Amino acid sequence: MVPQNVLVRMxxxxxxxxxxTPVLADLREAFPKASVTAMCRRPVCxxxxxxxxxxxxxxxxxxxxxxxxxxxxxxxxxxxxKGGFDTGILLTNSFSSAWWFWQxxxxxxxxxxxxxxxxxxxxxxxxxxxxxxxxxxxxLEPLGIPPSNTAPRLFVSKKEIQESRExxxxxxxxxxxxxxxxxxxxxxxxxxxxxxxxxxxxxxxxVNEGLSVVFFGDAASASLVKEICLxxxxxxMDLAGVTSLRELACLxxxxxxxxxxxxxxxxxxxxFEVPLVALFGSTDDLATGPYGQAEGVIHKRVSCSPCFxxxxxxxxxCMKEITVDEVxxxxxxxxGR
Numbered sequence: 001m002v003p004q005n006v007l008v009r010m011x012x013x014x015x016x017x018x019x020x021t022p023v024l025a026d027l028r029e030a031f032p033k034a035s036v037t038a039m040c041r042r043p044v045c046x047x048x049x050x051x052x053x054x055x056x057x058x059x060x061x062x063x064x065x066x067x068x069x070x071x072x073x074x075x076x077x078x079x080x081x082k083g084g085f086d087t088g089i090l091l092t093n094s095f096s097s098a099w100w101f102w103q104x105x106x107x108x109x110x111x112x113x114x115x116x117x118x119x120x121x122x123x124x125x126x127x128x129x130x131x132x133x134x135x136x137x138x139x140l141e142p143l144g145i146p147p148s149n150t151a152p153r154l155f156v157s158k159k160e161i162q163e164s165r166e167x168x169x170x171x172x173x174x175x176x177x178x179x180x181x182x183x184x185x186x187x188x189x190x191x192x193x194x195x196x197x198x199x200x201x202x203x204x205x206x207v208n209e210g211l212s213v214v215f216f217g218d219a220a221s222a223s224l225v226k227e228i229c230l231x232x233x234x235x236x237m238d239l240a241g242v243t244s245l246r247e248l249a250c251l252x253x254x255x256x257x258x259x260x261x262x263x264x265x266x267x268x269x270x271x272f273e274v275p276l277v278a279l280f281g282s283t284d285d286l287a288t289g290p291y292g293q294a295e296g297v298i299h300k301r302v303s304c305s306p307c308f309x310x311x312x313x314x315x316x317x318c319m320k321e322i323t324v325d326e327v328x329x330x331x332x333x334x335x336g337r
Contacts, residue, residue, distance in 0.1 A: 003034050003087040003143060007058075007080065007106060009097045010040040010048070013187070014245070014264025017044050018271050019133045019291065020091045021051070022150035023140060027089075028053035030145045037083065046245050047268075050155035073100065080104025089139055090121075110142050133291045151292050152271040156250050164243075164250035168214065171237040177212040178335060181255035181274075183265040184228060185221030185240075189310030191282035193261050194319050194327075200228045201324050202259070206331065207235040214255070215240055216248060216265055257334040259327060266290055275334035277327055281318030282307050298322055298330065 006027060011017045017040065027036055037056040038048050045059040060076055073096075081104045088101040090111030098117040101109045110123040118124055123142040127135065137147050173179065184199045186192035203213045217225045217240030225240035243251065249268050252258055258269040259277040266278050267290065276296035278289065284306040285297045299305070300321040304314070312318075 001086070001108075003031050003108075005083065005085050006031070006034055006036045006087045006089065007083060007085040007101070008036065008038050008089045009092050009101070010038050010045070011091050012041050012044060012062075014044055014047070015262075015267040015288065016091075016132065017047060018152045018154065018264070018267035019288075020136045021048075021152045021154065021271065022133060022148065023089065023091065023136050024051060024053040025150050025153065026137065026140055026145055026148050029148075029150075030140075030143070037085070043245055047154060047249065049246065050157060052155060076100050077103045080106065087143070091136055091139065095120075110139055112139070129287070131286065131291065132288050152267065154249055154268060154271045156246065156253065160246060160250050161253070164247050165254065167239070167243075167247065168237065168251070168254070171214075171239070172234050173212055173214070173237065174235075177210070177235075178256045179254060180206055180211050180213045180331065181216055181252055181258040181260075181265075181269075182213060183216045183258065183260035183263055185217045185224060186261040186263040187218075187220075188283075191307070191309050191312045191316075192263070194279045194281075194322060196224060196228050198322075198324050198327075199259075200232070202327055202331075203228070203232060203236050205324070205328055207233050211235070213237070214251065216243070216251070217241060257331055259331060262288060277330045277334065279319070279322055279327070281305055281316075281322075282309055282312070284308075296330075296334070298326060 011020050035055045037058050038054045039058040041062055042059050048057055077100055085106045087108045088106035090097055093114055095115045095117045098120040102120040109121045111121050112127050113124045125139050206213055212235045214237040215225045219241040222241030225238055229238045252268050253272040255274050257275045260266045261279050262283045269276050270290035270293055276290050276293050278297045280299035285299050289297050302318045305318040
């Protein structure tokens with residue numbers, strides 16, 4: 001049966017959401033007459049507000065206690081049921097998302113097994129060791145859609161871009177200067193993060209060479225960024241904790257290079273084809289590296305990496321072996337020098 005009304009449960013994390021966007025594009029290409037709804041948790045769903053491949057964006061709030069009966073979310077189930085979806089694609093691995101689709105009477109439910117939810121699915125896809133983008137695409141195979149070369153993408157409006165540039169100008173950015181973005185944080189934990197003092201030294205070197213530097217970060221990393229930027233020249237701008245997700249996306253799009261740990265902003269930059277210097281240590285760039293920019297990754301591949309730990313239990317060798325000289329050299333290479 002050709003899908004007519006498709007519901008796609010998008011991932012909850014920024015980076016995963018961006019890596020999942022090819023699924024929406026490939027669905028639209030394969031079934032141009034179908035109605036496609038992207039279902040995603042706030043505030044991450046805001047990144048899809050201008051997405052061209054969907055007919056509807058279904059945003060919902062996270063529950064306070066996911067172990068309570070309230071997590072069954074009758075309001076969500078009722079909305080799914082009213083949607084009359086004939087096909088559902090689960091890009092999340094949670095039991096609750098599969099439960100919602102089953103209770104919402106989505107006729108065909110496609111997803112990875114695990115988390116005791118296999119019985120809730122009509123089509124089970126076996127996981128493989130591959131890049132996360134390619135893993136998401138394989139969930140389309142039961143619909144007859146072969147793996148594609150479609151890359152992650154995001155869309156922003158001209159108005160949003162202009163407004164984000166005004167924010168840079170207010171912070172002292174001088175038109176015509178090359179703009180280097182730096183994202184020193186990461187949501188998962190400190191084991192993914194290069195040393196703050198090295199970000200500071202790098203920023204100092206770059207502004208001394210006539211470049212402008214803008215630091216990004218969420219509210220949780222604002223104090224870290226403030227400490228890094230303390231006493232640095234005015235060409236260094238601190239925007240940590242003051243931008244929305246869509247403002248962040250627009251600002252990253254305007255960067256000439258983004259220097260970042262393995263993080264959501266890294267994937268946003270890759271979606272806009274912004275040159276990257278991506279620093280990896282505790283995580284696996286072969287699975288979650290910037291799609292299409294493998295040359296932008298610096299990963300020392302020490303014996304204990306990837307460990308996937310939140311905090312390094314030993315000597316943090318994976319990140320300490322990445323030098324300021326090396327990152328600066330890669331940055332200049334991205335700028336063509």
